[in-house]
Amino acid sequence: MPFTRHSGIPVNLGLRETINLAKNAVPATRRVNSKPLTGDITLSAADVNAFALGMTGGYILENDKSVGWNWNSGVYNVSTGGASKLILHFNMNIGSCPAVQFCVNYKNGGISYRSARDGFGFELDWTEFYTTxxxxxxxxxxxxxxxGGVINGNLGIGTPNILGGSSIVLGDNDTGLKQNGDGLLDIYANGVQVFRFQNDTLESKKSINVTGRLTPTDYGNFDSRYVQDIRLGSLQYGQVWNGPGFSDTSGYVITGVINGNSDELIDGAHRRPIQKLIGNQWYNVVSI
Structure with missing residues (x-):
């Protein structure tokens, strides 16, 4: 018997529901991100190029270097002994820096990063961020x-240093302090040495102008070069009347003339040497 569009055979055979299901069905050859549609499928964040809301991978890795540079982007949990760290991994798999990772410790305990190069991966270890x-x-x-500590080389304060060696310049590149040997500390002004400190002496290379007074505690060097005091030495008497009197003697002066009987003649004379004190020694002066 011929079929017409008004035939009731499909209804009589119970195929109406099957026909309706087949009309809306998806062929088994269709796939979603390489997954066949033969049944229910589960898509991950990586399947749709998304960033996972939770932990990526669903397991704990053994250390902070476990996440490879070409792994899927996401958040990974890594073990660090009695605790764990969070690895935030971004991978675009292209360019000179195809991937970057951030390693974060709990309780603001530090954050580090490392980045990949081309296809060589992570060539350097983690670099820590400094924070407050x-x-x-x-x-x-x-x-x-x-x-305190050690500075290797010279130091310039407010300016480059051209004194070189072990030196410090202040404001002017050739004015400051310089160590020129064991126990030798020199002062320079405009590149010229003007003063030297040594362990046993101070040496000025230029004139010293003093507006106050110099008060040394040891006068030894002054005493050996300068006259400290002047005096008249021991008294000497010379007979003039019927006597030799005194001849002209260097360093002596007449201090007295005597006329004992009040006549017209001098009886005698007194003299003393003029003396100077240098160091601890008295010396008679000399005449020109």
Whole structure:
């Protein structure tokens, strides 16, 4: 019997529901991100180029270097002994820097990063960020600690240093202090040495102008060069009347003339040497 569009055979055979289901069905050859549609499928963030809301991978890795540079972007959990760290991984798999990772510790305990190069991956270890709660030490940033340290080379304060060697210049590139040998500290002004400190002496290379007074505690060097005092020495008497009197003697002066009987003749004379004190010794002066 011929079929017409008004035939009731499909209805009589119970095929109406099957026909309706087949009309809306998807062929088994269709796939979603390479997954066949033969049943229910589960898509991950990587399947649709998305960033996972939760932990990526669903497991804990053994250390902070476990996440490869070419792994799927996401958030990974890595073990660090009695605790764990969070690895935030971004991978675009292209360019000179195809991937970057951030490693974060709990309770603001530090954050580090590392980046990949081309297809070589992570060539360097983690680099830590310095923060207000994790400040670097002086040594980590090439500075001197407050407690002191060693500067290798010269130092310029407010200007480059051209004195060279172990020197410090202040404001002027050739004015300052310089160590020129064991126990030798020199002062320079405009590149010219003007003063030297040594362990046993101070040496000025230029004139010294003093507006106050110099008060030494040891006068030994002054005493050996300068006259400290002047005096008249021991008294000597010479008979003039019927006597030799005194001849002209260097360094002596007549201090008295005597006329004992009040006549017209001098009886005698007194003289003393003029003496000067240098160091601890008295010396008679000399005449020209």
């Amino acid at each position: 709660t994790r400040k670097p030490s002086a040594g980590e940033v090439g500075a001197l600690p407050v407690s």
